[in-house]
Amino acid sequence: MVQFNFKGITVVPSGKEMVDIILSRTQRQTPTVVHKGYAINRLRQFYMRKVRFTQQNFHDKLSAIVDEFPRLEGIHPFYSDLLHVLYNKDHYKLALGQVNTARNLISKVAKDYVRLLKYGDSLYRCKCLKVAALGRMCTVIKRIGPSLAYLEQVRQHMARLPSIDPNMRTILICGYPNVGKSSFMNKITRADVDVQPYAFTTKSLFVGHTDYKYLRYQVIDTPGILDRPFEDRNIIEMCSITALAHLRSAVLFFLDVSGSCGYTVAQQAALFHSIKSLFLNKPLMVVCNKIDLQQLNALSEDDKRLVDEMKAEALKTLQIGGDPNAEQQVLVTMSTLTEEGVINVKNTACERILDQRVEIKMKSKKINDCLNRFHVAMPKPRDGKERPVCIPQQVLEQRAKDQEVEKEKEKRKLEKDLENENGGAGVYSASLKKHYLLANDEWKEDIIPEIIDGHNVADFMDPDILERLEELEREEGLRLAGEEGDDFEIDGDNMTPEEREALNEIRKRKKALIQEHRIKKSTAESRPIVPRKFDKDRQFTTERMGRQLSGLGLDPSKAIERVRSRSVSRGRKRERSVAADGAGDDGMEIDNDGKGSNKRLRLRSVSRSRSRSRAPVEEVIPGEGFKDKEQKVKAIKLGKKSVKKRNKDARKGEADRVILNMMPKHLFSGKRGIGKTSRR
Structure with a gap:
């Protein structure tokens, strides 16, 4: 289905x-x-x-x-x-x-x-x-x-109905109203079923899930059922009857032995016998709840007889016969208030489900196909000597040690236990010093003094400790630099003294070069253009370059002239000749006193240079799925071209719909009677 x-x-x-x-x-x-x-x-x-x-x-x-x-x-x-x-x-x-x-x-x-x-x-x-x-x-x-x-x-x-899987491993809880079914479900699952001290709090089926032996089980809480004829039951009770009739599950019949639910044990036993036909071929358990109010042994003789009759009916549903623990599997006691026996009830029900499923599979026709694939090899005895099972002594000793460790773990007090013993939260303060590793445990809670014998403890600090620390850091840096620079390490055991000495010299020279390179990187020596602030000694000058070139037998005049022309052009704006009224032959204005002024020339050159400047072109970096720069440039151009029509129509995006005529004539014209506003 x-x-x-x-x-x-x-x-x-x-x-x-x-x-x-x-x-x-x-x-x-x-x-x-x-x-x-x-x-x-x-x-x-x-x-x-x-x-x-x-x-x-x-x-x-x-x-x-x-x-x-x-x-x-x-x-x-x-x-x-x-x-x-x-x-x-x-x-x-x-x-x-x-x-x-x-x-x-x-x-x-x-x-x-x-x-x-x-x-x-x-x-x-x-x-x-x-x-x-x-x-x-x-x-x-x-x-x-x-x-x-x-x-x-x-x-x-139907959308509010719980998702019940009829083919899943299921535990079904049933019984009279207010006997503790919903409380038990809240204990073993994460379902939050409403629990109230009156009957018929649960009006529909509720589903929760629990785990046992790495398997997921479905727990269904059913509404309470009353002992009355079938045709007199209402919709709430019929939901429980439907679940009992059609779901293949382990049934837990809850029995309130204290009678606090408002129904006696005799009434609950009568309900059990009236619906026992629904328990056929299903693992059945009678769960005696609320033993914190009434123990099972303290019941009257009539009530005990009724409970024994229900236990006898439940034994008939047990798949495995002759089990000495059969009574413990069909009649269990618990209390949802004190949580006594709750986990035992859940585990027993899960085991009953697994046993039933294994039994069904063993009786099916498919089991023969599975057994044909297995072969169990039984060794033949080589002589008449018995060889019983023997556990090695080392294994026994190790097992004993493990048990002792487990006992110590159980005896060990946790921080939570210490907190509860010493006043609880807000009163107890955990000590952060109790895990210190000191020679004497009594020293853990000692207070470190600031003044001893009239002297400040800080005065006893070594004054050279900072210098020693710097020296150690410097040595550590040299050692790490040597380790990073060495791609491989040469073993010097098989080398002659001369070779070993040469190897040491090479390593020293390599370390020195690495240190020198790092110093250069931290300063401005590795930069192509030396700023003036770093060339304070005026070492990089044209005179020095001229002396070096002359020493090589080359003419330094052209090189010096080229350097000077670049420095001049870098510091001035581009000049051009100006032929205008009031200007001299060299483009300079003539003042009243006959002196030339290049103010106008300077302003024109600056404005012209600015007017001819262009915005920097953004460099296209290949990537984002493009194999090279040309392909990405082409894609950018196509993208701009594709949105040209959209931008021309002044649309925000592709989904922007322009409605040219908000009131088309064929929809808003023509004679209409009074009150006739339908345009269809």
């Missing part, structure tokens, strides 16, 4: 909402402009398209509703009966049948009117037929409005 996902059903719109959706979609997604001058064939096709489009949309919507709701015959019997209990199977099928009938009627209406439109002789006749077709379709939808509303309510309720 298929496990159905109730949470994936699409929302069912009401009749009016569905009509609005479909007609609006027809108006938006079909042509809207038609004139009298069109050919009659074009007019027919125009209105036939609208009728067909509307029919197809109605068909798709209604088909989605019919197909997405589960068919009661095609899902697990547990789901089928649960839906029947909650929503009445007849009403459910009737609503889906009406939706299916409406789908067929709409298809028939569309087919009839398309046939009539083929013979329409004018624009007016075709339009009237289209209006009639859409009107009849909408009338059909409005008639099934109550069914759509009912299906929407069913869908919302």
